């Protein structure tokens with residue numbers, strides 16, 4: 001199956017060369033995003049392509065600062081050190097020439113508003129427990145990463161810098177009110193690629209009735 005071969009091309013890339021990413025290629029990745037499914041076809045996403053090195057460095061700086069602020073709240077020195085070390089996992093994006101930020105705006109599932117107005121509790125309705133608006137963004141993000149891989153670029157879907165999501169958003173010279181940062185990825189020509197992490201077997205991830 002052709003598609004499986006293409007899916008195998010996508011791995012999380014954490015090392016990049018300095019080679020530039022063509023604007024036309026990024027546009028193709030955004031076309032792939034346009035094709036993603038979303039509840040009520042709401043397409044409640046917005047992708048920010050950051051090519052400006054200074055902005056990438058500012059994003060790095062706010063993540064480092066927030067990491068320190070949070071680390072200071074951890075009393076146990078071992079746990080504190082462990083948390084501080086995780087910063088490298090949150091800064092993978094800076095190794096690539098481009099950083100892509102994926103934002104989502106609020107999405108309310110069908111009839112949610114009406115049911116809330118009827119006095120039902122969110123907990124009883126259950127529709128938002130599975131974060132459908134974020135699921136939409138997940139589909140869009142995967143389309144982006146797959147298109148990038150098909151074009152020979154590397155990505156690494158990242159959420160660990162999200163503890164600084166608000167601060168990152170504030171550094172951008174854009175008005176993104178109504179949106180929240182949900183994920184980000186470096187984008188560039190892969191350098192050394194690590195081994196694909198082992199997958200669970202099919203019996204473990206599925207049941208047949």
Ligand SMILES: Cc1cc2nc3c(=O)[nH]c(=O)nc-3n(C[C@H](O)[C@H](O)[C@H](O)COP(=O)(O)O)c2cc1C
Pocket residue numbers: 010011012013014089090092156157158159160161196197
């Ligand atoms: C929602 C999500 C969040 C992730 N966050 C990070 C991250 O913050 N930093 C990172 O280096 N990798 C991150 N990853 C990449 C995963 O570690 C990776 O997808 C997983 O180990 C499987 O490897 P593969 O992508 O190479 O197949 C994330 C992946 C997903 C889907």
